[in-house]
Amino acid sequence: MDRMDAGSKARPGDGLSAGDLARLVALRRMKTVAAGLLVFVAVAYALATWAEHSGAGAWAGYVAAAAEAGMVGALADWFAVTALFRRPLGLPIPHTAIIPTRKDQLGESLGDFVGENFLAEDVVRARLQAIGLARRLGGWLAKPENADRVTAELATGVRGGLTVLRDADVQAVIGEAITRRADAIEISPGLGRVLERIVTDGGHHRAVDLLCAQAHDWLVKHRDSVLAAVEDGAPGWTPRFVDRRVGDRVYRELLRFAAEMRDSPDHPARGALDRFLTDFARQLQEDPETRARVERLKGDLLHRPEIQELIASAWGTVRAMILAAAEDERSALRLRARTAILTLGARLSRDERLRAKLDGWVTEATIHVVSGYRKEITALITDTVSSWDARTTSRKIELHIGRDLQFIRLNGTVIGALAGLAIHTATRLLGG
Structure with a gap:
C-alpha cells in the first residue's frame, strides 16, 4: 500500500x-x-x-x-x-486529503488553540509564579563565573552598538538635544544662586588672589607697554619729559596698587569686589534686564559654530573612553559592572521583597504583552501555515x-x- x-x-x-x-x-x-x-x-x-x-x-x-x-x-x-x-x-x-485541503482552517484552529490554552492570562500568571524567576536569576547572577559572563556579554553589546552607530548622527542628536535643553532653561537665576553661595563662602578669594598676582607680574614684565600707553594718551601740547614722568608715576601707582591687593586680604578694593559680586548675584536672580541680557548672551554663545563643534566633538571622546573601558577586562567600568551584577544577585537571593517586586514587574509586563498582542502572536502561526x-x-x-x-x-x-x-x-x- x-x-x-x-x-x-x-x-x-x-x-x-x-x-x-x-x-x-x-x-x-x-x-x-x-x-x-x-x-x-x-x-x-x-x-x-x-x-x-x-x-x-x-x-x-x-x-x-x-x-x-x-x-x-x-x-x-x-x-x-x-x-x-x-x-x-x-x-x-x-x-x-484533509490536511492539504483544509490547511488554512487547521492553521486558524491551531492559532486559536494556542491563544486560548497557552496565552491565557491566568495560565501565563500561574506559570511565571511557579517558575520563581527572580530567585533563579539571583542565584545565577550571584556566581562569579556567571557575573563574568554577563559582564563580557554586556561589553560585547556595547562595542557592537557603538560600532553600528554613525558618529555624525550621534553628534547631531547630542548637539541638538543639548542646544534645545539649554535654550529651554533660563540659566541666569541658577548662576546667581551659585555666585551668591561662592561669595558667601569666600570661594572666590583664590581666584582673586590669582588674578592679582598675575596682574602684578604682568605690570612688572610690561613696564614699557604701560608707559607707552600713557604717553600716547597725553595731549599733544605737553612736553615729552612731562609725559614720561606722568607715565612713570602712573605705572608705579598701578604696581603699588596691584601689590597691595595681592598681599592684603583686607584691601578695600577686595571688599568693593565682594560687594560688586554680591550685587551682581542678586541682579542675576531678580533683575529682569540683567536676566534678559544673560539669556541673549547664552543664545549667542550656544549657536556659535565653535561651541556646536565642541559639543559634537564631546561624543568622540566619550565613545573612545567607553570602547577602551569595554575592551579592557580590568577597567573600572567593567569591574564596577561585575560588582553591581554580583550585588544584584546576592540581593535577589536574600531579599524576598525585592524578588516579589521583580517577579511582579516581569509578570505584569509579560501579561501586558500577551494580552495586547495575543492576536499578533497567534497570527504568526496562522499566517505561517497559510503561507x-x-x-x-x-x-x-x-x-x-x-x-x-x-x-x-x-x-x-x-x-x-x-x-x-x-x-x-x-x-x-x-x-x-
Whole structure:
C-alpha cells in the first residue's frame, strides 16, 4: 500500500533539514513494518483458507477468520491514516486529503488553540509564579563565573552598538538635544544662586588672589607697554619729559596698587569686589534686564559654530573612553559592572521583597504583552501555515506525526485479527 504513495512522499534533499531527513527514515521504516504485517496476515489468510478446504481441521478456520479480520482492520486504518495527507490510490473520495485541503482552517484552529490554552492570562500568571524567576536569576547572577559572563556579554553589546552607530548622527542628536535643553532653561537665576553661595563662602578669594598676582607680574614684565600707553594718551601740547614722568608715576601707582591687593586680604578694593559680586548675584536672580541680557548672551554663545563643534566633538571622546573601558577586562567600568551584577544577585537571593517586586514587574509586563498582542502572536502561526503550499504542509505534518500514526495501522491489524477470532469463536460456540 505504501508503494502507491511514493510519488507524494518527501524525498531526501527536497528542501529538508537534517532533522526532517531523520524523521523521514523513521517514517518509512514504520510504514514498511505496517505493510509487512498486512502482507503477513494476507499470506496467513490464503494458507489458512487453503488448509481449511483441504480438510486440515477446525484450527484452519480460526486462523482464516483472524487473518481475514486483520486484513480488514489494516486496510481500514491504512485508508484512515492516508486520507489525512493525500487521496488514497489517487481517487477523489470525499473527505480525504484533509490536511492539504483544509490547511488554512487547521492553521486558524491551531492559532486559536494556542491563544486560548497557552496565552491565557491566568495560565501565563500561574506559570511565571511557579517558575520563581527572580530567585533563579539571583542565584545565577550571584556566581562569579556567571557575573563574568554577563559582564563580557554586556561589553560585547556595547562595542557592537557603538560600532553600528554613525558618529555624525550621534553628534547631531547630542548637539541638538543639548542646544534645545539649554535654550529651554533660563540659566541666569541658577548662576546667581551659585555666585551668591561662592561669595558667601569666600570661594572666590583664590581666584582673586590669582588674578592679582598675575596682574602684578604682568605690570612688572610690561613696564614699557604701560608707559607707552600713557604717553600716547597725553595731549599733544605737553612736553615729552612731562609725559614720561606722568607715565612713570602712573605705572608705579598701578604696581603699588596691584601689590597691595595681592598681599592684603583686607584691601578695600577686595571688599568693593565682594560687594560688586554680591550685587551682581542678586541682579542675576531678580533683575529682569540683567536676566534678559544673560539669556541673549547664552543664545549667542550656544549657536556659535565653535561651541556646536565642541559639543559634537564631546561624543568622540566619550565613545573612545567607553570602547577602551569595554575592551579592557580590568577597567573600572567593567569591574564596577561585575560588582553591581554580583550585588544584584546576592540581593535577589536574600531579599524576598525585592524578588516579589521583580517577579511582579516581569509578570505584569509579560501579561501586558500577551494580552495586547495575543492576536499578533497567534497570527504568526496562522499566517505561517497559510503561507505554506498544500504539499509542504502535508509533508511537514506527516514527518512529525506520521511515524506514530503507523502504530494505528499495526494496532488495527492486531485488534482486527483478535476481533475476527473472537467473532468466529462465538459463532462456532453458538452452533453457527
